[in-house]
Amino acid sequence: MFIFDVHAWLSHYPITYTCCIAASTVAVSEVIWFAYKYIRTFIPRKEVFDVLMFNENGYECIFQHHKNVNKSAPLKCKNVNCSQNSINRIIETIDKAQYCIDMAMFTFNSTELFEALKQAMARGVQLRIICENSRAFKAGTSIWMLINLGAMMRGPKSLSLMHHKFCIIDEELRVEEICLERGRRTKPNLCNSCIINGSANWTIRGFGGNWENIVITTNNVMIKELQAEFNRMWKAFTISLEPVEDMKMFA
Ligand SMILES: [Zn+2]
Incomplete structure (x- = not known):
């Protein structure tokens, strides 16, 4: 045989x-x-629910942070309302984005968060911004600089204000949409969808002069609801206007 x-x-x-x-x-x-x-996919994710408060105690430790500025690791100070720790926590969340960030923000001029978004875009993360048309190209805003780097922006034509301050990172359906757009047949990597939502505009004043709150969460209901509203606004609003005079100051 x-x-x-x-x-x-x-x-x-x-x-x-x-x-x-x-x-x-x-x-x-x-x-x-x-x-x-x-x-x-069958193991429930541990839900993140971080509540950050911005108040008059936020800058008690600012000199320690200034002294620490050149060190590689950010200072973790013990001030429970430390504004710098809160900003670092937001940056840490943005740094985890793999595919997309959808941001609805009335106005925006935080240098540190601009850098975090710029780095996200540099690693291929798609950034869409909804904001007030009148604010997008206003002096001191960072939005037009993000547009110049490739972010897409839309805003309402209305007397009512687009007053949201939220940011959605890697929402599941949006990630799948992006992977399809990019022609990838395989399912996307598992990613950590989350939202950053609160009362504060991402501005120097929002983080350092006002009484504000920001919540960072992986709660699926909140992510889906905010993504649905973002998508609805994105369809309803017009594409950004051409830059106007104020931006020439920064050119
Ligand atoms: Zn501090």
């Missing part, structure tokens, strides 16, 4: 043997990776 000896056959063909081993390793690692992603 003829018995086909695979090992003997492969030992006569070392290149084929090596290719078979390599292909098997890749196939096994792919199976393990897909199994891991599949299993993870």
